[in-house]
Structures are given as structure tokens and as C-alpha cells.
Amino acid sequence: MAAVAVAVVGTGAAVVFANISSAAVPPATGEQVVTATIEVSGVFDGENQRFVGGGDLGDGGQDEGQDPLFQLAAGATLRNVILGSPAADGVHCSGSCTLSNVHWEDVGEDAGTFRGTNATVVIEGGSATAADDKVFQDNRGAGGSVTIRDFEVSDFGKLYRSCGNCSTQAARTVRMENITATAPGDTLAGINVNLGDRLTIDGVQLVGEGISLCDLFEGNDTGDEPTKIGEGPDGTSCVVN
DSSP states (O other): OOOEEEEEESSSOOEEEEOOOSOOOOOOSOEEEESSOEEEOSEEEEEEEEEEEOGGGOOOSOOTTOOOSEEEOTTEEEEEEEEOSOOTTOEEESSSEEEEEEEESSOOSOSEEEOSSSOEEEEESOEEEEEEEEEEEEOOOSSOEEEEEEEEEEEEEEEEEEOSSOSSOOOOEEEEEEEEEEEEEEEEEEEEGGGTOEEEEEEEEEESSOOBSOEEEEOOSSSOOOEEEEESOOSSSEEEO
């Protein structure tokens, strides 16, 4: 593989050249077709099996309101899972949850959607590719946080989006650590500055060109399309360490 330009953010370096491959998905140990959402409480270890949608979950389109392959109860953990194509609406968390070494080979509508109040979400390890729009959609109420660390993403719209027009809005906190983002891509995060969102970025490699660190929006609770009012770190809502 030829060397590609890598902008390194948060490590003291500016631009380096390196050989970086696409997100490494572990070899699948088997495959399951999911025709009804898998409900998870406690810990679900997929042992690196691939799960693909079938039946009503097999559309693979971008329609809103699709059901997920996995529905995690508050406090649940999903680990060592590969979501193949189609992946429907990926993974939903009803409250606090942990996604550990979860890989999306072809993001459907969204890879993960987060709900609940005072919900703490941790995404550690794993990867996602081919997201026409968002990878992670944050619809949480007040409190808690989302942490994304040691994660690889490629061919995407936004790695994270704080809901810009939910009927119930709140200030949301998100932290990104050790992220590798490979073009084509739009932005690492979309946040609502008028609602008090705060994004902290610590250690990101941007492979290729055209990926911004953050887009700044004016969110609302009316359902209207949110207005983009800026982009890039502002030292308050979007902070790069």
C-alpha cells in the first residue's frame, strides 16, 4: 500500500506519512441471520461471529424508524460482534451501555443509537465503514456521556451526531480518544453549541483529505432541520487537547 498523508491531531505532530490499512475486522468465526431484534441484558459476547439482517431487518436502506439487530437494556454490554450487511439500524442502547470490539462492515441507517437520561455510553475498540450519514446517533437526555476510543472509521458522513432536532433536547458530552478516520469522510462530530454540547478530542489520525474535526450546529426541539453555524475547534464546545 502506498504511503498516504495523515494529519495527527492531539499528539504534538502536524503531518506525517504512514502506511495505514482500512479498519481491521477480525475473521468471522461464523454467521447468523437475524430476523427479529436480539434483546440483550447483561453481557452478550458474540465471539466474533457475523450477524446480518434477514426478514424485516434485511432491507439495508436509509429509512428512519428501522429496528436494530441488537437492543441493549440499560447497563448491558455487547462485545466481539461483527455486523455484516444488511445491518438494519445496528445497535440501540436504552440507557448506559458498553460496545467493546464491535465492527460494522457496512453501516445501515445508523451503527448505534443512544437513548436514556444520565446514560453513560462507552465504545472501545471496533470499527465502522460505509456510513452514508451517521455512525453514532446520540438522542440521550441530560447527564452521562459518550466516550469513543481506540476506534477506526472510514467512508462515512459523521462519526458522531448529537441529535439536532429531537423533541427533548439536552446538553450532551462526548469524548474521542485515539481515533483513526480514513477518507472519504465528512466530520468526526456534529454538536449543538446553543444547547451546551461539549466535544473533547484527544489523539486522532485523519487519513486522507476533507475530514473536519467538528461541525457546529444550532439545534432545536421543533423537528426542523438544524442550522450549521460553523466548523472546527472553538475552544468551548469543540476542544482539542
